[in-house]
Amino acid sequence: MSILRMSKTLIKNLLHGPFTIAYPLKKKETYERTRGSIGISIDDCIFCGMCERRCPTNAIRVDKARVSWSIERLQCIQCGYCTEVCPKKCLDMENQYTEPSFGTVRDVHIKCTNTQSPSES
Amino acid sequence: MGNRTIVPFGPQHPVLPEPIHLDLVLEDETVVEAVPRIGYVHRGLEKLVEKRDFQQYTYVAERICGICSFMHGMGYCMSIESIMGAEIPDRAKFLRTIWAEFSRLHSHLMWLGLLADAFGFESLFMQSWKLREEVLDVFEETTGGRVIFSVCDIGGVRKDIKKETLEKILGVLDRMEKELTEIAGVFLNDSTVKLRTRGVGKLSKEAAFELGALGPMARASGIEMDMRTQGYAAYSQLDFKPIIDLEGDSYARTKVRLGEMFQAMDLIRQCIGKMPEGDIKVKITGSPKGEYFTRLEQPRGEVLYYVKANGTKFLDRVRVRTPTFANVPALLETLKNCSLADVPILILTIDPCISCTER
Numbered sequence: 510m511s512i513l514r515m516s517k518t519l520i521k522n523l524l525h526g527p528f529t530i531a532y533p534l535k536k537k538e539t540y541e542r543t544r545g546s547i548g549i550s551i552d553d554c555i556f557c558g559m560c561e562r563r564c565p566t567n568a569i570r571v572d573k574a575r576v577s578w579s580i581e582r583l584q585c586i587q588c589g590y591c592t593e594v595c596p597k598k599c600l601d602m603e604n605q606y607t608e609p610s611f612g613t614v615r616d617v618h619i620k621c622t623n624t625q626s627p628s629e630s
Numbered sequence: 631m632g633n634r635t636i637v638p639f640g641p642q643h644p645v646l647p648e649p650i651h652l653d654l655v656l657e658d659e660t661v662v663e664a665v666p667r668i669g670y671v672h673r674g675l676e677k678l679v680e681k682r683d684f685q686q687y688t689y690v691a692e693r694i695c696g697i698c699s700f701m702h703g704m705g706y707c708m709s710i711e712s713i714m715g716a717e718i719p720d721r722a723k724f725l726r727t728i729w730a731e732f733s734r735l736h737s738h739l740m741w742l743g744l745l746a747d748a749f750g751f752e753s754l755f756m757q758s759w760k761l762r763e764e765v766l767d768v769f770e771e772t773t774g775g776r777v778i779f780s781v782c783d784i785g786g787v788r789k790d791i792k793k794e795t796l797e798k799i800l801g802v803l804d805r806m807e808k809e810l811t812e813i814a815g816v817f818l819n820d821s822t823v824k825l826r827t828r829g830v831g832k833l834s835k836e837a838a839f840e841l842g843a844l845g846p847m848a849r850a851s852g853i854e855m856d857m858r859t860q861g862y863a864a865y866s867q868l869d870f871k872p873i874i875d876l877e878g879d880s881y882a883r884t885k886v887r888l889g890e891m892f893q894a895m896d897l898i899r900q901c902i903g904k905m906p907e908g909d910i911k912v913k914i915t916g917s918p919k920g921e922y923f924t925r926l927e928q929p930r931g932e933v934l935y936y937v938k939a940n941g942t943k944f945l946d947r948v949r950v951r952t953p954t955f956a957n958v959p960a961l962l963e964t965l966k967n968c969s970l971a972d973v974p975i976l977i978l979t980i981d982p983c984i985s986c987t988e989r
Contacts, residue, residue, distance in 0.1 A: 514815055514816045514819055514820045515751075515754065515816050515820065517812070518753075518757060518812055518813070518816075519753060522753075522757075528760055528763075539770075540770050540771045540774070542771065542772070542773065542774035542789065543770055543774055544774040544775055544780070563686065565682055565686040565687075565689045565690065586693075586778075587775070587780075588689045588778075588780045589774070589788075590686070590689065590780075
């Protein structure tokens with residue numbers, strides 16, 4: 510009967526249980542390439558400013574004088590262009606998203622040098 | 631002649647998350663005329679080309695639409711490559727074709743779900759979207775993004791697909807094909823579904839041609855028009871024929887889209903079988919100078935890209951003509967003389983993407 514075409518699928522689904530993941534208890538696995546957020550190993554950074562110039566959304570700020578690299582998390586679109594153009598390859602794409610937030614979030618990374626410690630700046 | 635009433639439809643309507651407004655002129659329960667109005671999600675993406683250089687704009691072009699994002703990026707990159715006279719490697723062409731066909735699969739599955747939702751068949755809607763998840767997982771594994779891929783670049787693609795992943799994709803396709811066959815049977819043969827789609831919103835071949843309908847809308851009315859036959863990307867090396875139907879009603883449009891989904895799976899299999907080894911990108915130096923028109927087939931129909939470059943990093947003009955815009959006149963034609971209850975389904979059968987249309 511053409512009205513009962515869906516029944517086979519429905520019965521199969523009933524026996525199978527939910528296809529969705531019970532989120533807070535079980536987290537979805539990420540893949541190697543999953544684009545979550547931009548990370549930096551600040552010690553390798555030479556503050557050339559290439560990522561700042563190439564970023565399509567102007568989310569990145571590089572300050573050579575203060576040896577600081579910062580990113581506006583909610584402005585970043587995770588395109589990965591900065592990780593490609595970085596000459597020292599110190600930027601990388603991490604698999605996890607950043608925490609949700611209400612306001613703007615600017616993550617600032619400051620390089621430790623001999624003359625300056627992170628607490629001073 | 632009965633009393634005429636005007637019923638506003640949208641911009642917010644449960645059946646369609648996108649903002650299109652229609653003034654429906656009714657005579658009793660029958661629609662006599664529909665007056666469309668768009669302009670609720672204009673973002674000025676074409677103007678943005680003056681502020682972002684031509685390489686950065688690749689990422690902007692992708693974000694014109696959330697569903698056919700890959701093909702927007704591809705259309706833009708193809709235009710720039712043609713202006714600069716760059717020939718991209720064969721492997722990149724095949725990779726682009728694989729992602730383009732997966733996008734078609736994902737777009738049509740989403741559309742099927744929305745259609746089922748429009749006539750109130752919730753479990754069919756869930757079933758279609760469950761299948762779509764598998765496609766999104768393939769996207770995430772191969773590109774890193776589920777909706778916006780950021781893999782298409784001027785001169786090729788940015789990421790390769792490994793051999794093991796390609797084999798895994800073949801497994802996913804086999805599994806999906808089996809499940810899709812089950813759903814397709816419901817869409818095409820279930821009597822309750824047929825009651826809502828068969829004979830509703832007929833568009834004759836002449837009307838479709840005259841009103842400039844595109845994509846599955848035109849093909850369901852019997853016009854054999856598919857830009858993939860031009861042979862861009864790797865399509866010239868693949869074996870396929872545009873799927874057409876002669877009925878021109880909502881049922882025919884569903885049938886054409888279902889056929890295209892099986893065809894997309896077949897094309898992906900062909901691509902994986904014929905994929906050559908080699909580079910995935912050529913280096914592009916300098917800035918483009920000149921202008922170019924690109925036409926390519928998106929899930930919703932033909933998209934037209936016009937790019938004008940002046941030899942600097944910033945382009946003069948980018949113009950996109952999206953398929954939904956071209957399909958709106960055909961939609962208004964099908965709305966005439968339909969009943970008010972059929973309006974949501976008819977609007978859905980053109981597979982509208984208003985965000986693309988307004989950019």
